[in-house]
Amino acid sequence: MRPAAGRRQRGGGNLDVYSTSHVPPDTRTNYWNQVYSSRFAQVTFNPLDHQEFEAELKLDHVGDLGIARVRCKPTDIERTRSHIERSPRRLFSFVMQLRGSSVFSHYGHEITLEEGDFTLCDNATPHRLRFTNTADFIILRLRPETLRTYLPNPERVCGLKLPAREAFTASAATMVQTLWDQVERGLPTKFDAMVTRAMLEVLSTSYALAFDPWIAESSVVSARRAEARQFIETHLKDPDLSPGMVARALRISPRYLRMLFAPERETVSAYILRRRLEECARQIASPLWRGQTLTDIAFRYGFNSAAHFTRVFRDHFGVTPRQYRKAHLSAPPLSLS
Incomplete structure (x- = not known):
């Protein structure tokens, strides 16, 4: 089933919105995998219950920073070697668990994310995100050269959990939520560079405080x-x-x-x-x-x-x-x- 017109909407700002709400249950999983892979990232969703599965994706960008919010019923989300070969452009993503919990496997690590936790993902390496309850998470996506300006060795912390309880993480989570709320209302483009810089400075500071010995390595x-x-x-x-x-x-x-x-x-x-x-x-x-x-x-x-x-x-x-x-x-x- 091809991604159909009418599934995409414009939000209060400049959001692209995709949803399964008008798709019959029997074709919903195939439809969603096509939409998500063509509009955002090459991955495969494997719902725990195909008949009950529902999902929504909202997309926008703030300067060089892509931002997305994903809501879905229980599912496994997997990016494999074949996905990577079909989409070779390398990107890093900060993933923040907004509601619910998940298990993330990446770079040889397996972590459990709770509300307010972050992890960093490298799309050039296979990974898997598993939800056993309804999930709601925000993704901030950027190019490697942009991230390295703030976090010189991002590979060192990929797949590790930045817990909500860490000193700066709560501030970063609040800032991401506030940024999303503002994006939904409509953020003037003249503030893009300033907002991107402030967001990445807070996130990189959070990682530096939590993982200093790892980040400081050659x-x-x-x-x-x-x-x-x-x-x-x-x-x-x-x-x-x-x-x-x-x-x-x-x-x-x-x-x-x-x-x-x-x-x-x-x-x-x-x-x-x-x-x-x-x-x-x-x-x-x-x-x-x-x-x-x-x-x-x-x-x-x-x-x-x-x-x-x-x-x-x-x-x-x-x-x-x-x-x-x-x-x-x-x-x-x-x-x-």
Whole structure:
């Protein structure tokens, strides 16, 4: 179903508004995936209940700063390697949880976002946002060169949680909410540069206060580690993925690659294994993958032995893959209220 005229509206300011409100439930998910991917970002929405799914997207920009508000019923939002290949333009996004809660997986981290929390997302690396209740969040999107003026090493904090309880975060959250309210009413363009600068200064200050040791690291080392992690994240399904493959792709020595990961207290091999196991566990626990065998899921993420997969999975999670699936899929269904 093509995105139809009439689903787009103009808000009180200069907002583009897209909604599923006039779309039949049977075609709503496909419609929304087309609209969201063509108007904002290449991702896939996988609702927990396709018949109950509803979503709304509002878009605008303030100078070089894109701003969006997304509301939706429980869903998984996923950006994969194939999405990235279809939209190669790199952007960073500050995501603020306005209402509800979510689980965000990115750069090897998995965090829970509550109201007022922030995280930073790099669209050049796969990521996933999961909501088990109705979600409402605001996204501030900008180019890397703009962000680096305020936050020199953004890759260092991608996928980490900036909690609402941190000293400056509450001020940043209030400022983002106020900015959105003003955008909805209509913000005169002559203030764009001033507003963008003030917003990014508050956000960068919040991150500096919360993650100073991380941000202060050498920009060269930080950038190279981020490249390595990005390569790993986009090649997790490649059975040939190894530290040697990563080093060759980045044109660095294996020794230098080990040095890059030393501060993480995790070897490159351990990082690859952990991320593969986490992705397998996510699919094993998801009703969307109920029809796939455990072996199919393991082989999809580069494992080539069911026995080896079972052993390392049990070592990591404390239960076998079969026990893990039974424990998660036998849980009572979540309420959509």
